[in-house]
Amino acid sequence: MKLVICEKNISARRIAYILSEGKSKSSRVGKIPVYDFSKDGESWRIIGLKGHIINLDFPAGYNKWNKVIPADLIHVNPVKKVSEKGIAAALKSLVDANPYLIVATDFDREGELIGVEVIDLLKEYNKEINHIKRAKFSAITNYEIKNAFDSLTEVDYNLSSAGETRQVIDLVWGAVLTRFISIASDRFGKDFLSIGRVQSPTLALLVDREKEIKNFVSKPFWKIIANLKKGESFNAIHVEGQFWDEKKVQGIFNKIKNSKFAIVKKFEKKLMRELPPPPFSTTTFLESASYLRISASRAMSIAEELYMSGLISYPRTDNTVYPRSLNLKGILEKLKNSNFSKEVQEVISNGRSHPMRGKKETTDHPPIHPVGVPVGKKLTGDSAIVYELVVRRFLATLAKDAISENVFALFDISNEEFKADGYRIIEPNWRNIYTYFKEKKNVLPELIKNEKIDVTKISLKEDKTKPPARYTQGSLIAKMEQLSLGTKSTRHEIINKLHSRRYITLSPLAPTPTAIAVIDALDDCEVVKPRMTATLEQDMDSISEGKKTLKETVAESRKMLSEVMTSLEKERDKIKTSIKDAQREENTIGKCPICGKDMIIRNSKKGKRFVGCTGYPNCNNTYSLPQFGGVFSTGKVCEKCSAPVVRIKAKGKRAWELCLNSNCSSKKPTKK
Ligand SMILES: [Zn+2]
Ligand SMILES: [Zn+2]
Numbered sequence: 001m002k003l004v005i006c007e008k009n010i011s012a013r014r015i016a017y018i019l020s021e022g023k024s025k026s027s028r029v030g031k032i033p034v035y036d037f038s039k040d041g042e043s044w045r046i047i048g049l050k051g052h053i054i055n056l057d058f059p060a061g062y063n064k065w066n067k068v069i070p071a072d073l074i075h076v077n078p079v080k081k082v083s084e085k086g087i088a089a090a091l092k093s094l095v096d097a098n099p100y101l102i103v104a105t106d107f108d109r110e111g112e113l114i115g116v117e118v119i120d121l122l123k124e125y126n127k128e129i130n131h132i133k134r135a136k137f138s139a140i141t142n143y144e145i146k147n148a149f150d151s152l153t154e155v156d157y158n159l160s161s162a163g164e165t166r167q168v169i170d171l172v173w174g175a176v177l178t179r180f181i182s183i184a185s186d187r188f189g190k191d192f193l194s195i196g197r198v199q200s201p202t203l204a205l206l207v208d209r210e211k212e213i214k215n216f217v218s219k220p221f222w223k224i225i226a227n228l229k230k231g232e233s234f235n236a237i238h239v240e241g242q243f244w245d246e247k248k249v250q251g252i253f254n255k256i257k258n259s260k261f262a263i264v265k266k267f268e269k270k271l272m273r274e275l276p277p278p279p280f281s282t283t284t285f286l287e288s289a290s291y292l293r294i295s296a297s298r299a300m301s302i303a304e305e306l307y308m309s310g311l312i313s314y315p316r317t318d319n320t321v322y323p324r325s326l327n328l329k330g331i332l333e334k335l336k337n338s339n340f341s342k343e344v345q346e347v348i349s350n351g352r353s354h355p356m357r358g359k360k361e362t363t364d365h366p367p368i369h370p371v372g373v374p375v376g377k378k379l380t381g382d383s384a385i386v387y388e389l390v391v392r393r394f395l396a397t398l399a400k401d402a403i404s405e406n407v408f409a410l411f412d413i414s415n416e417e418f419k420a421d422g423y424r425i426i427e428p429n430w431r432n433i434y435t436y437f438k439e440k441k442n443v444l445p446e447l448i449k450n451e452k453i454d455v456t457k458i459s460l461k462e463d464k465t466k467p468p469a470r471y472t473q474g475s476l477i478a479k480m481e482q483l484s485l486g487t488k489s490t491r492h493e494i495i496n497k498l499h500s501r502r503y504i505t506l507s508p509l510a511p512t513p514t515a516i517a518v519i520d521a522l523d524d525c526e527v528v529k530p531r532m533t534a535t536l537e538q539d540m541d542s543i544s545e546g547k548k549t550l551k552e553t554v555a556e557s558r559k560m561l562s563e564v565m566t567s568l569e570k571e572r573d574k575i576k577t578s579i580k581d582a583q584r585e586e587n588t589i590g591k592c593p594i595c596g597k598d599m600i601i602r603n604s605k606k607g608k609r610f611v612g613c614t615g616y617p618n619c620n621n622t623y624s625l626p627q628f629g630g631v632f633s634t635g636k637v638c639e640k641c642s643a644p645v646v647r648i649k650a651k652g653k654r655a656w657e658l659c660l661n662s663n664c665s666s667k668k669p670t671k672k
Contacts, residue, residue, distance in 0.1 A: 001099045002045070002099060002100045003095070003099035003101050004016075004044065004045070004046040004047070004102045004135075005047060005103050005104060005105065005115065005118050006047065006048045007104075007106050007111060008308060009033055009050075010305075010308040011048060011104075011308045012048030013026070013033070013035060013048070014140050015046060015104060016037065018141075018142055018145045018146065019037070020037035020039065024036060024037040024044075024046070029047075029093055029094060030090050030093075032047065032086055032090040033047075034094070045094060047087075047091070047094065049105070049114060049118065052110075052114055052117065053083060053084035053088060053114075053117065053118065053121075054080050054083060054117040054121065055080070055081045055082075056079075056080060056081075056168065056171050057078060057081050057171070058073060058079070058171075058175065059076070065179055065183065068179075070183065071569075073175055073179070074172060074561050078171050088121060091121065092125045095122045095125050095126045098126060098128050100131040101119065101122065101129060101132045101133070102133050102134070102149070103115035103119070103132070103133070103155055104135040106314065107136045107137065107364060108365075108489070109159055109160075109162055109166075109487075109544070110163055110489060112160040112163060113159075113167070115155060116155065116157065116160035116164075132155060133152035133153070133155075134152060134154060134155045134156070135148040135149050135152055135153075136153060138313050138314045138364075138366055139312075139371040140307065140308060140309075140371075141310050141372060156544075158543060158544050158545065159544045161544075161550050162540040163540075164550060165539070165540060165553050165554060166536070168550070168554050169536065169554060169557045170196065170197050170198075172554075172557070173196070173527065173561055174195065174196045174197065177200075177522075178194045178195045180195075180565070180568060181575065184575050185583075186580075193514070193518055193579070194497075194501050195522070195527060196494075196497075197533055197536070198490065199494050199497055200519070201483075201527070201528050201530045201533060202480060202485055202486070202494050202495070203498055203503055203518075203528075204529075205476065205479060205480075206476070206504060206509065206511045207511045207516050209468065210470075210510055210511050210516065212467065212468050213467040216467035216468070218464040218467070219244070219465045220246075220463070221242040221463055221465065222242070222243045222462050222463070223238065223242060223243070223461045224238035224249065224253055224256075224416075224458065224460055225238075225459050226413055226455055226457075227455070227456045227458070227459075228262055228454065228455055229453065229454045229456050230445045230447065234420060234443075234444055234445065235420065236409070236411055236420040237418060237420070238417070238418055239417040239419050242463075249460065250460070253460045255414060255416075256416050257460075259413045259414045259458060260455055261413075261453065261454065261455060262411040262412065262418065262453050262454075262455050263413075263451070263452055264410075264411060264447045264449055264450060264451050264453065265412050266409060266410035266449065267408075267409050268407070268409075269405060269406070270405070270406045271403055271406075271426070272403070272406050273402070274403070274431075275356065275401055276356050276396045276397055276399055276401070276402075276429075277397070277434065278320045278356050278359075278367075279322060279355070279357075279358055279366075279368070279369065279397050280368040280394075281317055281318050281319060281320050281360065281367060281488070282315060282316050282368070282488035282489075283477055283481045283488065283491075284320070284358075284478075285368050285389075286473070286477050286491075287477060288389060288474070289386060290474030290475075291436065292385060294382050294385065295473055295506075296473045296474065296491070298382060299382075302382055303368070303386060309372075309374075310371060311371065311372045311374060311387060312370050312372075312390050313365065313368055313369050313370075313371050314365045314368075316488045317362070317364065317365040317366065317367060317488065318362050318488055319361060319362040319365060319367050320357065320360050320361070320367050321357045321358060321360075321367070322357075322367060322369070323363070323366050326366050326369075328355060328398065331370060331394070332348055334370075334372060334373055335370060335373060335391065335395075337373055338391070339388075340388075340392070343392070343433045346399065347398045347399050351399055351400065352400050352401070356396075368390055368393075369390065370387070370390055389436075392433055392436075395433045395434070396430040396433045399429050399434075400427075400429040400430065402425055402427060402428055402429045402431045403425070403429070404423060404425045404426060405422075405424050405426050406421070406423055407420075407421065407422030407423070408420075409421075409422070409444060409447055411453075413458070422442050422443055422444035423441060423442050424439075425439055470508045470509055471509050473495055476509065477495075483530040483533075484533060484537045485530055485533055485534075486533075487537075498515075502514070502630075503518070512586055513583075513586045514579065514582045514583055514586055516582065517578045517579045517581065518582075520578060521574070521575040521578055522568075524567065525568060532560070539553045539556075540553075584600065587600045587601040587602075588633065589601060589632075589633040589644050590645075591637075591644065592614075592615060592619060593621075593637070593641070593642040594613070594619055594621045595613060595615045595618070595621070597619065598614045599612065599621070599623070599660075601625070608627060609625050609627065609631075610623065610624050611623040611625055611644075623660035623661060624662060625660075626648055626658075628650050629648045629650030629653070630649045631646050631647075631648060632646060632647040632648075633646065633647075634646060638661065638664055638666060639666070640664055640666045641663075641664040643660045643661035643664060644659075644660050645657055645658065646658055646660060
């Protein structure tokens with residue numbers, strides 16, 4: 001019997017369908033679906049996992065936070081625990097038949113580790129298992145799957161070992177630092193403060209940006225704009241661009257403000273070729289999805305579904321160069337019968353001779369591209385948007401350069417020089433296919449050198465420099481990639497984790513006061529610096545290549561953590577004060593209308609939250625709060641009763657503003 005292990009049930013079902021030519025039958029072992037068929041006289045059984053079915057944790061005695069000193073965990077070896085008992089039980093009953101095992105999980109570090117976890121578990125159940133092979137594929141299509149099962153390879157234990165090293169280090173660092181900082185700041189139970197190897201340096205990026213924004217001092221500057229007219233009107237700007245000196249700009253403006261004519265000194269046109277974008281890696285894909293207002297984690301989970309349904313290739317890849325073996329023509333043939341037949345025809349009859357290439361070339365998976373067309377059920381909502389994005393990107397990489405016309409004009413107005421830039425697209429080519437970039441069209445009229453044209457108005461505009469923009473999910477993921485923080489598979493999950501730990505708000509993407517205090521507390525510690533993580537990524541590559549071992553790497557990392565803990569212990573009191581202050585700032589929602597002291601969010605003995613006056617016991621003023629959703633200070637007081645007005649934001653709902661006083665004459669909450 002051949003037993004095939006897949007990463008998820010949905011991929012198991014599809015792989016069974018492909019290998020059996022549609023003849024597989026599903027049944028259940030316990031509650032777990034299994035797909036059976038026979039082929040060439042041999043029986044096959046295919047089962048899907050739920051990703052990792054084994055979890056790494058400390059031995060039971062070490063899980064009591066109040067009984068174990070955090071630093072003592074550094075040298076404790078984690079143990080493996082089955083986290084998916086139903087699947088483990090199903091595997092146990094399947095392995096009795098001493099099957100020929102084929103690992104068909106995703107082909108990357110995590111996938112290899114998931115496979116090896118299962119192999120180790122099955123060997124515990126049945127020592128006789130000797131036939132173990134690996135099926136490697138980048139798309140769940142007929143061709144790729146059959147090819148993978150016709151040319152099985154060996155399981156790569158170096159690769160899985162790299163994955164396991166990451167697991168061990170993440171567990172140890174995370175547990176030690178999380179417990180240390182939570183205990184130091186008296187945050188227990190569900191209010192614990194989590195620290196992580198990738199999570200914390202990512203949070204530090206957001207905190208740094210927030211500080212830059214907060215400390216930004218904007219400077220005023222001025223521009224002189226001339227509105228000119230030849231047939232249609234257009235704007236030209238003084239060649240100096242931004243003036244920083246008000247006197248100077250005022251002087252020039254006063255001199256020329258009544259000018260009636262501009263003389264054309266230069267009029268140049270240039271044709272420019274604009275290359276299509278390169279093929280999608282995970283990062284550029286997530287960035288583009290983020291422009292379409294689909295969050296990184298949502299885009300990733302949709303991409304995974306599309307992959308498992310055989311519509312797009314494996315969505316976790318750093319590669320931006322199509323491998324030679326990829327049958328681009330075959331994909332175009334398939335896409336002919338899709339909603340994009342017009343664009344496909346354009347690419348077939350008028351495409352570029354070589355597809356676009358990006359800068360990074362790897363050999364594990366191709367760039368993300370479509371591999372199939374939905375049949376029967378149509379894609380809807382965000383799934384349809386993501387699929388279309390992948391298809392359009394793919395087609396664009398095969399389309400010809402766009403041609404644009406760039407115009408530059410220079411004018412003399414009362415002896416001051418003004419300039420104007422024009423831009424328009426003449427041959428859109430790929431831009432007609434990849435329609436997500438807005439065209440910044442600005443058409444100038446045809447001008448002739450030395451001609452005199454009308455000035456309709458000259459105006460002086462004051463503006464000021466702006467602070468750096470906050471990160472978007474897309475730009476944060478790109479920054480993380482640049483710093484080797486996390487992997488293509490985990491970056492979007494890290495952002496989610498920071499949000500669920502209440503370290504950040506998502507719109508805008510900004511840290512909370514507690515997050516700022518935590519990062520400040522860890523300021524001198526390696527754990528918030530990207531360097532340590534980048535080193536670990538290199539170590540994991542070395543482990544994959546067999547040049548380093550799990551043991552050495554984990555030992556080095558434990559040594560580093562011991563040093564970190566020694567320095568943190570010295571700062572313990574400072575850390576405690578700053579986190580508590582931040583917590584208080586976060587929980588302060590306004591002034592008491594009775595005594596004028598701060599009102600803060602507190603928890604009652606029964607665990608219900610309410611707002612109480614810090615003047616207690618002299619002042620007994622309290623307000624009740626809704627028990628769900630985030631509560632934020634608005635800095636406003638109610639016009640009717642002077643109680644603080646708060647903003648309530650519950651998941652999936654619009655924010656509300658609410659006077660805290662339930663007896664207030666305004667009574668009904670106002671929606672904002
Ligand atoms: Zn009070
Ligand atoms: Zn009120």
